[in-house]
Amino acid sequence: MSETLTQEPAAVPAVARDLDILDQLMKPEVQKALTELVDNLPKLAEMVSQLIKAYDIAQSLATDRVLIEDLKGGFEEFVKPIGEKAKGLAAAAVEASDRAQNDTSTIGLFGILKMLKDPQVQKTLRFAQAFLDVLSDRQKQR
Structure with missing residues (x-):
């Protein structure tokens, strides 16, 4: 019972x-x-x-240590030079800013003419001219 x-x-x-x-x-x-x-x-x-096949592939890729390490290494090889270049440009910009703040001299006409002989100034001016030419060409095409 x-x-x-x-x-x-x-x-x-x-x-x-x-x-x-x-x-x-x-x-x-x-x-x-x-x-x-x-x-x-x-x-x-x-x-x-199809979802099961995709899941199996994703699962095998996610657990493949060799693939993960290869992707990580490739990404680091791609990003490292960019980071180093950015750090170098940032350091140069900070140093240039410090120099410009410490220099109180007046730049006259002869100082500008002397600066025009500097290869870096020439390179920058050529870039600026080429950039303005490209903008002008694009504006004409519209």
Whole structure:
């Protein structure tokens, strides 16, 4: 008798659950959704198959230590020179700013003419002229 008492509470929720599922299946919107699912099962199976393949590939790539190290090394080789160049340009800009703030002399006409002979000034002026020419050409094309 004690066995039947312990089995009844477990059986009652199972019956209630079955009735609840049957009630759900009787609803027209649920039947319509099930019909659509059954009609599209071949497509769904193909999609799931492709997703599983993609997941397997992604999983194998994500756990491949050699690939990860190669990507990391390649990224570092790409970024390191850019970072070093940026640091060098930033240091030069800070140093130039300090020099300009400490120099209180006036630059006159002869000072400008003397600066024009500097190769860096010439290079900068050629760049500025080429840049303005490109902008002018692009504006004419519009």
